[in-house]
Amino acid sequence: MKQQQLHWYDRLWIVTPIYLGLGCFNILFAWVGMIFFCLPLLIAIFGGGKLYCNRYCDRGQFFSLLGGRLKLSRNYPTPRWMRSNVFRYGFLIFFFIMFFQMLFVTVLVGSGARDLSQFVTLLWTFRVPWHWAYHGTLFAPWVAQFAFGFYSIMLTSTVIGLIVMVLFKPRSWCVFCPMGTMTQLISRLRAGKSEPCTGNCVCCNEGDHHAG
Amino acid sequence: MASKNRAHVGQYCVACGCCVKVCPIGAISVWKGVKAVVDTLRCVGCGRCANECPAGTIEMIPREVVQ
16 A cells, blocks of 8 residues: 655645735735746646646645545535536636736726725625735835735635535535646647557556557 | 456546545556546556546446456
């Protein structure tokens, strides 16, 4: 049997509550979230595949902890429609549209066409007052606007992840996580036409059968 | 130790790696970030991966069946 050895990266779940907690005190901490946004993409682009999801994703570990070890998940199968490519890529496109809308608002604030909005938009709909986390900044107002927008995205995805964690499997969020879908897409493009070894043969142990 | 069943990863794998973490003998790996791959020679057919898979794409199939 494989020894289940704990590594430093197995404790990264703590990053999620710390990140969300810091955002309650000072919204500018939301900028730290860019790491969770850029790192998976960079790893996938440079050939690391989904190493971020598999090993370093704090949110996935957080859901595993709550739904698995703390048994807050019903552990029901994720609905078929939620696992479908239509939903996964549809959610990715929707996520992108909302992300660019957030960037557009940031540009408007930066150009002075719009005032800074000191609230967090939960589930892309509900405006939650968040002014207590803004204490003025030495930076331009658009820096704070981006922080509010980015924190909205992070909080929204966490809330959705928690809901599907309770209703279905602990890591049901991973099925349609936009970052996971994007990194898998990049990995697919990098893999090209090569196919993994199905394991039904003993001709190789490399797991790398090449088609064509 | 060997079971008459083995794990089989379907086409809807999202390569999240949940199965890798729960496999007691390390028979599963994520291939190039594209999908999980089961080393069928090592798989003991315990079914933990199938139970863990959030995409529900891992199923236990009889060893005789060649996909």
